[in-house]
Amino acid sequence: MTDKPGAAPGRNAPWIEVVEPTLVSEAGHCAALFAGLRAAAPDLAFRLWIDRRAQLAGWNAQSTALRPVFHRRWRKFEAWLLYRRLLPTGAPILVPTASYFDLRALDLAARSPVPARRVFLYFHKLRASVRRMRALEDLARRQPAFELFGTSEEIVQRLRAAGFPQVQRVLPVLAGALAPVTEAAFRHLLSAGAARADKGFSKIVDLVELMASTGSSLPIAVQTSADHYGRYDERTVSDLARLRGVRYPGLSVLHDTLDAAQYSRLFAGAVCLQPYDPAEYADKMSAVTFDALRAGAPIITLAGTTMARIVEQTGAGIVIATGGAQDLLRAAGEAVAQYPRFHGKALAAGAQYQPQASWAPLVERLRAACASA
Structure with a gap:
């Protein structure tokens, strides 16, 4: 992990540091999710931290830099280390498939309240037992500036009920790289x-x-x-x-x-x-x-x-x-x-379900973060 923070090449805006430890190929949910986001925000520069064995031919363009660093067995510990390294840089951090672990790890890595427009977490699933809700309430008190997003109204309401003040819904439109092939007859x-x-x-x-x-x-x-x-x-x-x-x-x-x-x-x-x-x-x-x-x-x-x-x-x-x-x-x-x-x-x-419209709440906040960095 030798990369330095700062503006992306040819741009005045900083990299958006995207943490996706399980992304290993162009197939599947994680890849399609990021493809949808990138299609909705071609003006933003993303640095993508992914599995060390990732095979993503054609993704390493000017607007997306790939950093294959994660080992499967150690990915959670490595994610915490990466959060510790990225938080002091001032760059926006985005976790597109966030979990409770990421909330907890970012809080531990920060050691104090994170400033506004720095951390963006997108939840596709969030189970909330009574014990977990109490833990979420504690995190909300410690990190009120975290900006959270959920795929469903249920997730959004759970996070708001925990006390997080900045929670929005984003429909997870997952853009394919190619135009779809259609056929009106059953095959x-x-x-x-x-x-x-x-x-x-x-x-x-x-x-x-x-x-x-x-x-x-x-x-x-x-x-x-x-x-x-x-x-x-x-x-x-x-x-x-x-x-x-x-x-x-x-x-x-x-x-x-x-x-x-x-x-x-x-x-x-x-x-x-x-x-x-x-x-x-x-x-x-x-x-x-x-x-x-x-x-x-x-x-x-x-x-x-x-x-x-x-x-x-x-x-x-x-x-x-x-x-x-x-x-x-x-x-x-x-x-x-x-x-x-x-x-x-x-x-x-x-x-x-068009990527530009569905991703708008998150993309607007990322643009605001880049403008203020």
Whole structure:
């Protein structure tokens, strides 16, 4: 970590120090999130502190400097050390996928109240037990100048209830690097993104098994990517073994990591299956949702998730009560039978979520911070 603070090359404004320890590739939520922010604020200069093994070809442009420094095992300790180093510089610090740890680590690293327009934390998930709420209240008293953002009204209200005075909602529009590929005719069911238990991967395998046993003719494509560290959770390892044992002619299993163009093409003519765990996704968003909507791919998802709220508001798919294979297959059949209608609704929904508008509350505060630095 030898970089010096100061203005970005060719600019009078300082770097915005973006801390994203788990960012390792151009695939997934973290990368799509930052791509959306960068698209909404091309005038700002970002220095991105990421995993030491990160592969981000093409990102190291004048407006984005990459600093691959984090080790997976030590990333929390290294983040605290980085916060200690960055706080005295006067540069704005942004954590785009913040957690309670980041609040606590920044407070410990600061040792005193941080000045205004210095720390910006964006929360996609925030659980708040009684004990945690008390801890948040203590942090709010010590760090009233922290500027906090949440993906949902629930997160915003929790942070405000804790006493943080500067809390705003920012819809997490996750911009893809490429223009979406659209197709008005149905092509396949799609389970996109990393194969994980919280994303309902076992439900997808249940569905494929049911389709095979009932002689279904619906084509289905299933991505089996690992997480950003190349790992699978224990349950998903078992589900992958089950999937390998299924003999279904309409199944396409996508083992290899896809580039941005290949990934984008998956959504053309797709019905996007998102049977995500409502307990995990009650106030958490997925990049897959916006990728699907931008391509006009209707979504099938579970009640109680953020995806369900979007679908209910826009009509861009079907919400089911449970993720049982029978329910998923029934909903898939309905979506396929009415594909042109659902496709149009999904395209219209995708048009509502434009990065520039959705990111505005955070971008405006970052611009103010740069102007005052």
